[in-house]
Amino acid sequence: MTLPANLDQLTADELRELVRQQSAAITHKDRELNWRKIKIDKLTHEVAYYKRHYFGIKAERLPVEQGQLFEETLAADMAAITEELAQLSETKPKGQAKRQPLPPELPRTEIHHEPESTTCTCGCQMQRIGEDVAEKLDYTPGTFTVERHIRGKWACKQCETLIQAPVPAHVIDKGIPTTGLLAHVLIAKYLDHLPLYRQEGIFGRAGLPIPQSTLAEWVGQMGVTLQPLVDALKAEMLTYPVLHADETPVAMLDPGKGKTHRAYLWSYSIGAFEPIKAVIYDFADSRAGKHAQEFLGTWRGTLVCDDYAGYKALIADGVTEAGCMAHARRKFFDLHANNQSQIAQQALAYIQKLYQVEREVAELSPDERRRIRQAQAKPILDEFHDWLTRHRCQVPNGSSTAKAIDYSLKRWTALVHYADDAQVPIDNNWIENRIRPIATGRKNWLFAGSLRAGKRAAAIMSLIQSAKLNGHDPFLYLKDILSRLPTQPNSRIGELLPHRWRLESID
Incomplete structure (x- = not known):
């Protein structure tokens, strides 16, 4: 709350009301901080639990296929918990490994992002002095392609101003997959019932075997990202x-x-x-x-x-x-x-x-x-x-x-x-x-690997099956809402629910 510029001019009643409002705001903030602390402690405990089981897996304890399903569940659960912790702490995770460049032989499509105007506020015409390039991996059944997002750098020699188009919002910050690839993984897992280790083999035949652990991390993050939509659908x-x-x-x-x-x-x-x-x-x-x-x-x-x-x-x-x-x-x-x-x-x-x-x-x-x-x-x-x-x-x-x-x-x-x-x-x-x-x-799951994995599957399947009920292609629906969620205000999240979403919303 912003304090008045001159407290001396307030009456006694106005001061008491201001103190009451300040006290209420502090109490609310304390409750929120306490809730965040409890939630962070709970999630931190879960991370330790999953790590203990993940790194303590014994191959002979489970059949090979069940062991693979269990490993992908743990990896997805840990990714989901990490994402929730990042949202609660409002900080980005540190220490991420530098990713390897995408194979140069994959077909590439260039997508340019330039400022709306390259005229400086001083009136001079800016000069293009370079660019930043980010590559994202896309997939259509049987074929990998690469999107090259090129952001030009423009500078004014007169006043040394530098401008650049903003980084396009993405459902995984600085992530390598396009929303199309993410949607494909989710549809294959939760609609076509293909476990991630099988998808790894399918991707390998297409020329790029994405590790099961990486796929699991994406699935875990998407479960957290899509949960607000499911909550809104339940409320309605x-x-x-x-x-x-x-x-x-x-x-x-x-x-x-x-x-x-x-x-x-x-x-x-x-x-x-x-x-x-x-x-x-x-x-x-x-x-x-x-x-x-x-x-x-x-x-x-x-x-x-x-x-x-x-x-x-x-x-x-x-x-x-x-x-x-x-x-x-x-x-x-x-x-x-x-x-x-x-x-x-x-x-x-x-x-x-x-x-x-x-x-x-x-x-x-x-x-x-x-x-x-x-x-x-x-x-x-x-x-x-x-x-x-x-x-x-x-x-x-x-x-x-x-x-x-x-x-x-x-x-x-x-x-x-x-x-x-x-x-x-x-x-x-x-x-x-x-x-x-x-x-x-x-018949394909064999089992749910954990309570968290079961709830994640339930949430994603809720959106997929609701999209089908409303006559939508579940892949197109997921691809579109994953593209829009990073910039969609919470107050308008209802627009993305399956019964309101329309095909014409796709670019």
């Missing part, structure tokens, strides 16, 4: 009244034991009927309900989910539960497939009628959708409930038929909630389809 998601949730297991390595244990990737998306399309993944070390509570925080809307007990605490705390008719149908389908049950066949016929109504109302307005549901689906639901109740009395407790019927009856209020709320779908298939890419990737 939590303003919507209907959300979907689901979770799927992912193995996570315990480096101390050289074994894996079951972690989970939780998935959340905006309601299927909303015009905004977005999905966010949240990696956690367990399936405990506390993770859903922490993600949703104070949000209190309608959550479309399955019957997993982890969501029950949210329901008890004011969240409205909407059930998944597809899960109820699955119980009867399995019963019919295994036993040719006539009861299951009749139940499936009721559910088929309900889905026929949903196909008719899918593209209608909310008011029209609710009206038709009330007129057509509600009578079917009432008849189905009476049918379930009657047949439950006719089957023995503990039988497969009883279990299938009980699933629907015990969740009946949640299962029929959609009939009264036009923004709620009949099932949770919307989010289940969003989680399928994770199941595909597990």
Whole structure:
């Protein structure tokens, strides 16, 4: 806060108010400094932890491929922590090794950066006296090229003024990769599920084997850089009244034991009927309900989910539960497939009628959708409930038929909630389809190397899959936002979210 020029002219009340404001500002700064100190101490401890495991790796403890995956995870995690420490301390890391020049045989494209005007303030025409050149490595599948950024130096002989175009902002300060190369690495790893050691081999066949450790450093830095976008997407998601949730297991390595244990990737998306399309993944070390509570925080809307007990605490705390008719149908389908049950066949016929109504109302307005549901689906639901109740009395407790019927009856209020709320779908298939890419990737990941690596993967995949949901090419999306992030004000970061980004924003 700037103090008034003449304190003697202030009244007693004005002085007291000034002292109060100064005290509040000092308190705020002290809290911020204390938070930074705690965060730096925590990150410094993490660095020591990762270094201990990284430099203590024993080849015989893990199979070769798993060992390579673990090494790239540690390298990426350490790079991410270093980047966070640099941001907190607001200083640039020191002692960076001087990088080797790029191979001279690679094709080069020159990009010139010159001042807008070369006329000096004294009126003289400046003379070009030299230039600075920075080379960046670019990649299109199968081919490496080099961008030569040339910044001319202009001087005025009369008044000895020197001017030069500013260094173009880059997502990695003084880094060698273009945003195109960075986007390619991220897409290959988190969309095409190619581990970095495989990408190293692919790059080698293209003429330049970028070390796995270097790729891992880039990935770690990009995870930190992209996190504010994911945070902004989450904040916007939590303003919507209907959300979907689901979770799927992912193995996570315990480096101390050289074994894996079951972690989970939780998935959340905006309601299927909303015009905004977005999905966010949240990696956690367990399936405990506390993770859903922490993600949703104070949000209190309608959550479309399955019957997993982890969501029950949210329901008890004011969240409205909407059930998944597809899960109820699955119980009867399995019963019919295994036993040719006539009861299951009749139940499936009721559910088929309900889905026929949903196909008719899918593209209608909310008011029209609710009206038709009330007129057509509600009578079917009432008849189905009476049918379930009657047949439950006719089957023995503990039988497969009883279990299938009980699933629907015990969740009946949640299962029929959609009939009264036009923004709620009949099932949770919307989010289940969003989680399928994770199941595909597990075959190549083998495991998540650490909790931090899992959270980084979840964040980057959130942006990639949200871009796909909005009809964007994920590579073009990542390339563009990585180019714009260094100069994008925090107040306008929402412009880069997948549902607002447009192709014409690319130069």
